[in-house]
Amino acid sequence: MIYILRRMAFYVAAFFVAVTLNFFIPRIMPGDPSARIIASFQGRLSDAQVEAIRASYGTTGSLWEQYLGYVGQVLRMDFGISTVQFPEPTSSLLFYGATWTLVLVGISITLAFLIGTMMGIHAAWNRGGFFDSVFTPLNVMLNAFTPAVVALLLFYAFSLQLQWFPLGRAHAMGLAPSFDLHFIGNVLYHATLPVLSILIVSFGGWHLGMRNVMINLLNEDFVILARAKGLSDRRVRYRYVARNAIMPQITSLALSVGFLLGGALVTEQVFNYPGLGKFTVTAIESRDYSFIQAQLLLLTMSVLVANLLSDIANVILDPRLRKG
């Protein structure tokens, strides 16, 4: 418990460092969004109008006052108004995009982790056997692809040519979001190819990771002892070997969250999927500062939260961490 609290304190501190950097780094660059807008009016603005624009972007007052104002806004989850999708608040756009990215990344990360880990267990247990000799090299190869290539290939083959899957969107147009089978089915249908493209390039990593840790554990005395005890194969494999091998896997799962969100950016672009990545690309193209800033913060936060969750999971899984 103390361990978890200590970790939480660390993540809160890390979050404030991130917020601070997020505030200062854009301000090191010359110019600010309000200056850009004011400049675009080429001096046809009155002083009062200039002041109003500055106020709406929070670029009035000293740097310190701006910083405090920014931290306050972040804590209220108020990221200002989007300049591109005016007058939509950034936070609601962010929330909308995050929901779909969560669907996409959530499904693919879970599937990739489960499939890869199970394959790794199987390959390690029958090391050098048929399954191991075929799938281990194959998965290494798949793991070396980039999401962009796989996404484009899938899109071209199944959406454009065969037309088995839709060309974009998270669900059919005009379908009102609701929690019924029809809507969820439609969402899954639209998510199939994007999920597949992330899944194909990522499950190999879990396969390899699990296989290698398992193989190292197979020579441990407690595994040999478990076999000598005449326990069932299943029990030795899962309760003694996989149970120990899963802990480093969970740590790398947390570390991969940031990477996966980055990868989703490309996938969402290819499949025209309304996730965070898609919004971010649009925001960068149109210099929507408040959205980019909020998005970066959200990315930081999700990595921190993922790490906190993995810390908690490891404490639950590893009794050695429970003390102190």
Add this chain to the structure above:
Amino acid sequence: MSSDRALIEVRNLTVDYVGDHSIARAVNGIDFDIREGEAFGLAGESGCGKSTVAFALARLTRLPGLVSGGQVRLNGEDVLKFDKARLKAYRWNEVSFVFQSAMNALNPVISVSEQIMDVIETHEPELGQEGARARAVELFELVGIPPKRLDDFPHQFSGGMRQRICIAIALALKPKLIIMDEPTTALDVVVQRDIIEQIVDLKKRLGFSVLFITHDLGLMIEFCDRIGVMYSGELVEVAPAEAILTAPQHPYTRALGNSFPPLTGPRVRMEGIAGTPPDLRALPQGCRFAPRCPLAMDICRVDAPELRFYPEHRSQAACHLLN
């Protein structure tokens, strides 16, 4: 204490380690018996094949290891021919194991109670969970650990306690034979003494046999009834412990005995054994110990001596000097 009836008869046991281009014969056709209620010791340098023998006895040999010949008979049945069902019953019911490092012999992430109870529940499912738990409590009391600590995890125990837990697990099904592969090597001498006394006491009460493996000949002479000395995959001498101590017949046994300093008496310079054991892939002709043997004769370099019984020494030995 021990009867003359053999519990385990090992005959011509041969174990190979198979490499890509070569085969190393780690155990080369050895014969010995373990009698009922007896503590039989296997001594020898690292790599002489003593642990390989233990693994073969428990049917734990895994690739690249391969039992390529011989028999291990338990009350007349050949253990090496057991099918899956018989093997499952053989394991732990008849032969259990205590490993060298108690540090690594317990699964660090599941509770100790689970590690005792799973073996009981696997082999005696009719006991149920409560029966298995009651047995686990008994076992903890038997090795002198408070049963209230049953649900603790391995890292919460000291090294000596962990080894006691391993012994409790080994006793869970009241096996006929417990193989102890360097059970005290990882412990300090005081704890080592406690553990050995405990094993002696338990053996007296429960009457199991022990196959005891260590390179600490002094400890072995104290604990074991009979001792087999291995060199380079072969038994060079098998004799009662006191004969190994007072009248070792094989030059290797003598050299091994001289490698340990006496606790009392004047300080002497330790000799050790010159040279290193031979490469199992390129063995010398004749006696394998000949290149390191101070007493080697011409015949030793040509002809390999066989293990023979010498009643006048109460010892089996494989050495040309005795003929």
